[in-house]
Amino acid sequence: MSKLAPPKSPQTYAQKVASKEANILRAAKTTFAEKGYAGLRMSGVARRAGVAEGTVYSYFSSKDDLIRALVGEYWAELTCDARAAIKGHNGTFPKLRALAQFHIDGLIARYDYAELTITLGRQSGSAVSFTDEVRAFVRVFDEVFKKGQDRGEIDRAAEVWIARDLFYGSLEYSARTLILRGAGNPTQAVVDNLMQCLRARYSAQYRPRPDGIAAPETLLRRQEAVTSKLEAICAKLAAPTG
Amino acid sequence: MSKLAPPKSPQTYAQKVASKEANILRAAKTTFAEKGYAGLRMSGVARRAGVAEGTVYSYFSSKDDLIRALVGEYWAELTCDARAAIKGHNGTFPKLRALAQFHIDGLIARYDYAELTITLGRQSGSAVSFTDEVRAFVRVFDEVFKKGQDRGEIDRAAEVWIARDLFYGSLEYSARTLILRGAGNPTQAVVDNLMQCLRARYSAQYRPRPDGIAAPETLLRRQEAVTSKLEAICAKLAAPTG
């Protein structure tokens, strides 16, 4: 009366449930890849997973929920892959460049997921949500950026979320237009340009001016050198030693 | 036999057809604003327009086509409004800033249209398409940018389409996240940041640094001059001349 949940052996039960759920998800993933959102039939997924249609509904309360689970999985995997992709690169900007290149290539390969992220993201009142997974993904950028700020490579006054939206936004939009245009995809030009913008706006150091008036870091180095010398000289002059 | 089209009075006929089509579109627009894409029923649109359901299908071959026509209309209007919004501003960057502010505000007010532009844009084999309208809209950016290049205010080597994708992409993504976050929308911070990036990357002239340290061209020139003098002084002091 006070409690409805019965005692049961959790291992086997949970395993079975999990494996069945995974079966359904796998079937849905394949079907989605083949036919897209509109072409995916719940009956088809059930057949493919080897269960009855009703069973699908006992794991996912609607078609949208099923797809949402798929989208969540996609972003979770993407987060791992993105982390792996930037691992080998040193320094804030090289890491960001690697992330950008990884992301735009991934988007072009599978734009349908990005599309669903937009479409299914706003709908409320659903059991399944993938906002956590998407958040975890964008955090990859945030971490690199913040570390850059800590190290003094990036303007400390900059707001991360604004930079992040510019970063992901321009990449997603570019991916979309490149797909529409259909031609051989010059993704690198897009990434190069984005990095130039980021460097120009966010880099804490001076960088070569486009018109080549002076290489500021050179000037900095000269100034540092000359300052050291001046300090030495000052110390010598100030010393009362004959 | 050779020709099926019969002679008829084109004015009245065309007018009637046009007005009925406009009625249907208006009904659809209102319903869409109230209920969104999924909530819009073809039967409801027909009722509202005062025609039978079949009539709707003689003007628009599917629900998606009807919505597509709506989206096309939206972008066409937006193009006019955007042109009006930048009219009062002088100079490339002020014009771009006005365009950015106009666009992000518009997106936040009616994000559903941007969403549909993405979802319905890729589907092929439809009678209705809105790519022309969208193209006309993005051309507003292109014109300002190219004029800036002609005038020498903007880096002539820059590729317009890359800059455009960065511009619209970051604005649309920011609009989305601002809507999700729901809070009072700091759109101006987004626009400011975007303009800083554009200025830093694309401006052909020098401009003040974001941290307000100094007008760099002046500072750089002074530093270069003073560094040279210091170097000379150091050299003299360090020289073993008695």
Place this chain on the structure above:
DNA sequence: GGCTCAAATTGAGTTTGACTCATTATTTTT
């Protein structure tokens, strides 16, 4: 006005596919 005919309109009917739920099968508990 009345006649003819092609085009426009109608709405009852078809189809499709997401979702439900009474029944059956399986597993756990005793």
Place this chain on the structure above:
DNA sequence: AAAAATAATGAGTCAAACTCAATTTGAGCC
């Protein structure tokens, strides 16, 4: 092994996009 609880089933429901044979409308002609 019987009872109880839980899971799986798939025929059936239902909503909504879409169709089409029948009807209405209106232009051109006498």
